[in-house]
Amino acid sequence: xxxxxxxxxxxxxxxxxxxxxxxxxxxxxxxxxxxxxxxxxxxxxxxxxxxxxxxxxxxxxxxxxxxxxxxxxxxxxxxxxxxxxxxxxxxxxxxxxxxxxxxxxxxxxxxxxxxxxxxxxxxxxxxxxxxxxxxxxxxxxxxxxxxxxxxxxxxxxxxxxxxxxxxxxxxxxxxxxxxxxxxxxxxxx
Numbered sequence: 001x002x003x004x005x006x007x008x009x010x011x012x013x014x015x016x017x018x019x020x021x022x023x024x025x026x027x028x029x030x031x032x033x034x035x036x037x038x039x040x041x042x043x044x045x046x047x048x049x050x051x052x053x054x055x056x057x058x059x060x061x062x063x064x065x066x067x068x069x070x071x072x073x074x075x076x077x078x079x080x081x082x083x084x085x086x087x088x089x090x091x092x093x094x095x096x097x098x099x100x101x102x103x104x105x106x107x108x109x110x111x112x113x114x115x116x117x118x119x120x121x122x123x124x125x126x127x128x129x130x131x132x133x134x135x136x137x138x139x140x141x142x143x144x145x146x147x148x149x150x151x152x153x154x155x156x157x158x159x160x161x162x163x164x165x166x167x168x169x170x171x172x173x174x175x176x177x178x179x180x181x182x183x184x185x186x187x188x189x
Contacts, residue, residue, distance in 0.1 A: 014133030019166030023093035035126035039118035045102045047112040051152045053094040062088045064150045091164035099158045116160040123163045133168035136161045
């Protein structure tokens, strides 16, 4: 099988600290998001939405994240605290993929969560196909309610992932991937 340079098999996460300008402009970002929403969505519920984090918002959220980790994890090292403070400062474009599940619907909530996860993966693929580096991150910033409120989530929403998008300042090395043949079994007849 011949693999093109930008095939899905060539996609690899680029650490956010190795993402810089330029990122996608607004028109390009909307095209990437249009690709991202082509996911399975049982019931056409669209249980997800996006929040764009750019410019000064990156610094503001980083300062809140720094303070919250300092409060919640008193044993956090100075290195960890600085990592949290700068987490949003590298990639020029960060898209928060937000889950707002439709409660009590016949479509189980897990299917809605999986649909939102597929949006994240599609956004990574779309960024890759457009020639950008990208990384899907969660961590403390994805679960602390004060940080999430600062990002713009409502109390009943969850963060599925922060997708950091930009131009690679360093190319990551490929990591070892599992052999699909070792993961495949056949259902009994």
